[in-house]
Every structure is written in structure tokens, then in C-alpha cells.
Amino acid sequence: MSEPAPPGPLVAARRVVVKVGSSLVTNEGRGVDAAAIGNWARQLAALAKQGRELVMVSSGAIAEGMKRLGWSERPKELHELQAAAAVGQMGLVQMYESCLSAHGVASAQVLLTHADLADRERYLNARSTLLTLLSLGVLPVINENDTVVNDEIKFGDNDTLGALVANLVDADAYVILTDQRGLYTADPRREAGARFVDEAAAGDPALEAMAGGAASALSRGGMLTKILAAKRAARSGTSTVIAWGREPDVLLRLAAGERIGTALVAPTAKLAARKQWMLDHLQLRGAVRVDAGASAKLRDEGKSLLPIGVHEVQGEFVRGDVIAVCTLDGTELARGLANYAAAEARLIARKPSSQIQALLGYANEPEMIHRDNLVLV
Numbered sequence: 605m606s607e608p609a610p611p612g613p614l615v616a617a618r619r620v621v622v623k624v625g626s627s628l629v630t631n632e633g634r635g636v637d638a639a640a641i642g643n644w645a646r647q648l649a650a651l652a653k654q655g656r657e658l659v660m661v662s663s664g665a666i667a668e669g670m671k672r673l674g675w676s677e678r679p680k681e682l683h684e685l686q687a688a689a690a691v692g693q694m695g696l697v698q699m700y701e702s703c704l705s706a707h708g709v710a711s712a713q714v715l716l717t718h719a720d721l722a723d724r725e726r727y728l729n730a731r732s733t734l735l736t737l738l739s740l741g742v743l744p745v746i747n748e749n750d751t752v753v754n755d756e757i758k759f760g761d762n763d764t765l766g767a768l769v770a771n772l773v774d775a776d777a778y779v780i781l782t783d784q785r786g787l788y789t790a791d792p793r794r795e796a797g798a799r800f801v802d803e804a805a806a807g808d809p810a811l812e813a814m815a816g817g818a819a820s821a822l823s824r825g826g827m828l829t830k831i832l833a834a835k836r837a838a839r840s841g842t843s844t845v846i847a848w849g850r851e852p853d854v855l856l857r858l859a860a861g862e863r864i865g866t867a868l869v870a871p872t873a874k875l876a877a878r879k880q881w882m883l884d885h886l887q888l889r890g891a892v893r894v895d896a897g898a899s900a901k902l903r904d905e906g907k908s909l910l911p912i913g914v915h916e917v918q919g920e921f922v923r924g925d926v927i928a929v930c931t932l933d934g935t936e937l938a939r940g941l942a943n944y945a946a947a948e949a950r951l952i953a954r955k956p957s958s959q960i961q962a963l964l965g966y967a968n969e970p971e972m973i974h975r976d977n978l979v980l981v
Contacts, residue, residue: 611861611862611863612845612858612861612862612863612864612867613776613777613843613844613845613867613869614777614779614845614855614858614859614861615859615860615861616776617656617775617776617777617859618655618656618657618776619656619657619658619659619738619773619774619775619776619777620651620656620657620658620659620775620776620777620778620779621658621659621660621661621766621769621770621773621775621777621778621779621842622644622648622658622659622660622661622778622779622781622855623660623661623662623663623762623763623765623766623778623779623780623781624644624660624661624662624663624664624781624849625663625762625763625780625781625782625783625849626663626664626666626667627667627783628640628781628782628783628849628850629641629662629663629664629667629668629696630664630667630668630671633667633670633671634671635668635671635672635695636664636668636695636696636699638699638703640849640850641699641700641703642703642706644660644703644781644849644855645700645703645704645706645707645709646707647853647854647855647856648660648704648707648709648743648855649704649707649708649709650856651855651856651859652709652741652743654859656859657738658743659734659738659743659744659746659769659773659775660700660743660744660745660746661746661747661762661765661766661769662696662700662745662746662747662762663747663761663762664692664696664747665688665689665692665693665696665747665750666678666685666688666689666692666750667692668691668692668693668695668696669687669688669689669690669691669692669693670688670692671692672691672692672695673687673688673691675688685750686750686751686752689750689751690751693747693751696747697713697745700745701713701745704743704745709743710740710741710742710743711742711743711744711745712737712742712743712744712745713744713745713747714730714733714734714737714744714745714746714747715746715747715748715749716730716746716747716748716749716765716769717748717749717752718748718764718765718768721768721769721772723924724922724923724924724925724926724941725922725923725924726924727772727924728923728924728941728943728977730772731772731773732968732969734769734772734773735773738773746765746769747762748762748765761829761833763780763829763830763832763833764829764832764833764836766778766780766833766837767833767834767836767837767842767844768836770837770840770842771836771837771839771840771842774840774842774874774976775837775842776842776843776874777842777843777844777845778833778834778837778842778843778844778845779844779845779847779855779858780830780833780834780844780845780846780847781847781848781849781854782830782846782847782848782849783848783849783850784827784846784848785800785847785848785865786800786801786802786846786847786848786865786866787800787801787804787811787814787815787827787830787831787846787866788800788801788814789801789814790814800866801814801866802863802866802867803863803866803867803868803869804866804867804868804869805868805869805871806834806835806837806838806843806844806868806869806870806871807834807835807838807871811831811868812828812831812832814827814831815827815828815830815831827846830844830846831868834846834868835868837870838868838869838870838871838872839872840870840874841870841872841873841874842870842874843867843868843869843870844867844868844870845858845864845865845866845867845868846865846866846868847864847865847866848864848865851864851865879979882926882939882940882978882979883939883979883981887926888919888925888926888927888928888939889919889920889921889922889925889926889927890917890918890919890920890921890925890927890928890942890946891917891918891919891927891928891929891930891936892909892914892915892916892917892918892927892928892929892930892949892953892972893914893915893916893918893930893931893932893934894909894913894914894915894929894930894931894932894937895913895915895932896931896932897913898910898912898913898914899931899937901913902929902937902938902978902980903937903980906975907975908971908972908973908974908975908978909929909938909940909971909972909973909978910956910957910970910971910972911944911949911952911953911954911955911956911957911960911971911972912954912955912956912957913972914949914952914953914954914972915932915953915954916953917946917949917950917953919946920946920947921942921945921946922942922945922946923942923943923944923945923948923968924941924942925941925942926939926940926941926942927939927940927941927942927973929973929978936981937980937981938973938978938979938980938981939978939979939981940973940974940977940978940979941973941974941977941978942972942973943968943969943971943972943973943974944964944968944972948964949972951963951964952964952972957970957971
């Protein structure tokens with residue numbers, strides 16, 4: 605008798621990013637689906653009561669805008685796409701807010717572009733905002749800022765945005781809810797012998813060969829974008845599940861360990877992946893030399909680097925740059941993302957964190973480098 609399959613990635617996941625596609629959110633383009641969003645809101649509220657931290661990435665603004673404007677086909681002109689997104693965003697956000705509120709969950713709208721997450725300073729600002737919202741028990745509802753940029757509309761998809769957000773907040777799991785059951789070895793509509801893929805390693809090149817093109821006229825992403833998004837999420841140790849969004853209680857059942865959809869498991873542990881990213885950084889814009897006390901706290905206790913432990917600041921860097929942390933004799937001890945630019949760091953070096961506000965006129969963070977953004981070498 606064969607042993608039962610191990611539980612999926614959501615069982616032990618404390619922080620989860622959930623992405624839903626346009627066809628699900630707008631009921632195949634007929635307008636924002638209040639019943640569907642209400643159903644997901646109910647499940648998210650139940651998961652929040654379990655102590656999980658949740659982020660929702662939602663498509664649907666352009667599709668909802670098309671419905672409100674009476675357009676039956678997705679326009680090709682950029683300005684019309686942006687107009688549709690602006691119109692549709694109103695109804696989309698209102699529906700999420702009302703549905704989540706009905707289940708006692710506070711929510712917040714966050715509009716992001718891929719550029720926000722590529723620029724390190726904006727990356728840190730976005731990360732700080734999202735982590736603060738999660739610490740307050742607020743569920744962020746994220747969408748691409750389609751009204752002001754064109755590359756997200758032209759090439760982008762919220763599958764990829766969801767993966768970037770998963771990396772941004774160090775999510776344990778990423779769930780892509782779609783209008784398909786999951787991944788097959790081939791298109792089951794064309795090949796009778798296509799087999800369903802229950803589980804695979806995220807990033808396996810064979811998966812990309814299995815995936816097809818765009819799923820519908822409403823969506824800009826198909827199964828291939830989901831496979832690539834899972835590959836991207838796995839770089840930070842986040843495993844992905846691709847499942848049918850209208851499966852009854854899909855989120856609750858996944859969290860309970862039921863095998864639904866396709867699980868794409870990250871082959872690298874979260875901490876190891878983050879360390880590797882830091883260690884692979886080739887261009888260091890500067891460094892700080894720290895005293896013996898700070899060195900010991902970083903090396904032996906896994907603490908953050910506080911300004912009071914910084915003895916000297918070298919080079920010119922900005923907030924969000926990867927910098928080296930060196931001992932007084934110049935030996936590299938660690939690398940991390942700077943919370944303050946070099947000029948600011950020089951002003952607050954050897955000072956307690958309580959003086960940052962008085963010295964700079966503001967305080968981004970109490971740490972020079974937070975332990976979550978620091979890795980020993």
C-alpha cells in the first residue's frame with residue numbers, strides 16, 4: 605500500500621501571497637464578481653484567524669473598466685488601456701474593501717510597478733510599508749499601477765508581480781488562483797494522453813516546455829507565465845501552488861494539507877536563497893567598519909546592525925544599496941542592504957538609534973542594516 609502524499613506548501617506557511625486572475629475576479633469579463641471575491645475574503649479571514657499573514661495580488665482592473673465602459677474587446681491603444689484601468693480600479697478596490705470588512709479584516713490598497721521593485725530604495729520602501737501593514741493585521745490588496753506605466757500592460761502580468769511581492773515580503777508560499785486546474789504535461793484539450801502534474805520542482809526547465817500561451821482575451825498571462833513566476837518566487841525559497849480559483853474552499857483546504865492543483869516546490873530553503881542572493885552581489889557601493897561589540901552581535905547573536913556600532917563609513921551609497929560590513933581591521937564580516945545613504949550614515953554613526961530623528965530630521969528605520977537584510981560572509 606503506497607504512502608499518502610506529503611502535505612502541500614501551505615500547511616506550515618505563516619506568510620502567504622495569493623494571486624487571482626482577471627477571468628476569476630470579473631466572471632469572464634462580466635464585471636467584478638462580488639460572490640467570488642466574498643468567498644475568497646471569507647477564506648482569507650479564516651486563515652488570518654489561524655495566525656497567518658496574507659497578501660492579495662489581484663488582476664481585474666482593466667477587465668472591470670472595459671465592462672464599465674461598454675467595451676467588448678480589449679483595446680490595443682495604450683491610452684485606452686490606461687483609461688480602462690483607472691475606471692476599473694474604483695470598483696475593484698471597493699469590492700475587496702467591503703468584502704474583507706464584512707469578515708472583520710482590515711485592508712489597504714497598494715499599487716506597484718515592476719520598477720518599484722527593481723529600484724532598491726523603492727524596494728525597501730515598499731517592503732517596509734507591506735511589513736508594517738502585516739504587523740498591524742491589515743491585508744494588502746496589490747495591483748499593478750497600470751494607469752501610469754506601459755510595460756506592465758504591454759508585457760506584464762500579475763503572476764510575475766505576485767512572485768516579486770512574495771520575494772519582497774519573504775513569503776513562505778505563493779498561491780496562484782486561475783481558471784485552470786493546474787499544470788498538465790501537454791494541453792489536455794488537444795492531447796488525450798496529457799497527464800496532470802501534482803508536484804514538481806520550481807524552475808525545472810521541462811515545465812516550461814509543457815506550458816502553453818495566454819489563457820483568454822482578458823488575461824495577459826497563461827500557464828507559462830505562472831511557471832516562470834513560480835521559478836522567480838523559488839529564488840527566495842517560496843514554493844508555489846497553481847490551482848483552480850473556484851474550487852470549493854480552495855485556500856482553506858490547501859492550508860489544511862489537501863493536495864489541490866500543482867505544487868511547484870522551491871528547491872532552496874528560504875534562508876539559503878536569501879544568503880545566496882546577497883553573496884552573489886558583485887557591485888558593492890561602499891562599506892561600514894564596525895566595532896568589536898557590533899561584530900560580536902552580528903556574528904554570534906544574529907542581531908541587526910545599529911548606527912551606534914558603526915565606526916567608519918566608506919564609499920558613496922544610497923538607501924537600498926548592498927554594502928559590506930567590515931571589522932575594524934577591514935575584514936569583511938557581512939553584507940546587507942543599507943537603510944541609510946552614506947552621507948546620512950556618517951551623521952548617525954556612533955550614535956544611538958534614539959537620536960536618528962534629531963540628527964536627520966526623520967528616521968527611516970532604527971537599524972543601519974536590519975538582520976533580515978544582512979548575511980554573514
